[in-house]
Amino acid sequence: MLEVKNVSKVYEGKVSYRALSKIDLTVQQGEFIGVMGPSGSGKTTLLNMVSTIDSPTSGEILIDGKNPNRLSSKELALFRRRELGFIFQHFNLLPTLTVKENIVLSLTLDGMRVKEMNEKAERIAEKLGIAPILNKRTYEISGGQAQRTAIARAIIYQPKLILADEPTGNLDSKSARDVLEIMESINKEAGATMMMVTHDASAASYCDRIVFIKDGKLHNELKRGESKEQFYKKIIKVLSQMEEEAGEPAVSF
Numbered sequence: 181m182l183e184v185k186n187v188s189k190v191y192e193g194k195v196s197y198r199a200l201s202k203i204d205l206t207v208q209q210g211e212f213i214g215v216m217g218p219s220g221s222g223k224t225t226l227l228n229m230v231s232t233i234d235s236p237t238s239g240e241i242l243i244d245g246k247n248p249n250r251l252s253s254k255e256l257a258l259f260r261r262r263e264l265g266f267i268f269q270h271f272n273l274l275p276t277l278t279v280k281e282n283i284v285l286s287l288t289l290d291g292m293r294v295k296e297m298n299e300k301a302e303r304i305a306e307k308l309g310i311a312p313i314l315n316k317r318t319y320e321i322s323g324g325q326a327q328r329t330a331i332a333r334a335i336i337y338q339p340k341l342i343l344a345d346e347p348t349g350n351l352d353s354k355s356a357r358d359v360l361e362i363m364e365s366i367n368k369e370a371g372a373t374m375m376m377v378t379h380d381a382s383a384a385s386y387c388d389r390i391v392f393i394k395d396g397k398l399h400n401e402l403k404r405g406e407s408k409e410q411f412y413k414k415i416i417k418v419l420s421q422m423e424e425e426a427g428e429p430a431v432s433f
């Protein structure tokens with residue numbers, strides 16, 4: 181589903197900075213993969229490459245066999261809208277629109293009929309428990325509701341690949357758990373492939389596999405296999421080892 185082949189990223193500037201170095205990663209269709217590592221290790225850089233927000237300096241990324249960097253800007257906009265779903269830490273909702281309008285924004289851009297859009301929005305909102313707030317503005321809703329709205333927006337096209345950058349970073353623990361359970365069910369029931377960057381070991385324990393990045397390189401990998409609790413303990417162990425090696429905190433609770 182997703183192939184990251186020998187990808188490096190150098191940010192050019194007065195002093196150029198190599199943020200990623202020769203990353204190889206294959207993600208299977210339907211896999212829920214987590215990306216962890218210390219602050220500044222290159223997690224968001226990797227996610228930005230995969231999400232086509234930025235392009236690698238060398239190497240290539242294939243999504244479902246396609247290299248998005250080879251698409252024209254118009255094709256790329258359509259590819260992003262229809263095949264990728266984005267979930268961010270700060271929700272990135274448009275404050276002047278209602279919850280429903282935010283959810284159906286990409287359908288509006290594609291010229292779908294209003295009745296069909298409303299039906300789709302209502303069906304998804306029902307599933308995510310936000311049906312009662314569809315007509316509220318985004319400043320009238322809680323963080324947990326805002327993230328569910330962002331998830332509804334991300335899955336409206338039933339994308340093959342959903343990318344999440346610290347999706348629980350701004351949520352209390354109950355809302356974080358709700359959001360992770362929703363993401364888990366989208367992954368298991370709709371079969372969407374997911375990639376999530378997180379600092380939080382308990383969020384990461386929802387994944388099937390975690391790759392750990394350190395200094396722009398793949399450092400380690402853990403597969404879930406057993407219970408969330410066992411997986412959580414293993415994740416904490418790797419994070420503490422990384423912390424010891426670096427002499428700085430790599431984990432936040």
Ligand SMILES: Nc1ncnc2c1ncn2[C@@H]1O[C@H](COP(=O)(O)OP(=O)(O)OP(=O)(O)O)[C@@H](O)[C@H]1O
Binds near residue numbers: 193220222
């Ligand atoms: N646009 C940019 N220009 C120059 N350097 C950048 C740019 N974006 C990121 N970097 C640098 O690349 C490195 C990796 O950054 P990145 O945001 O990918 O790290 P991260 O692992 O996501 O960190 P955090 O957990 O703190 O969000 C950092 O040292 C950062 O300062």
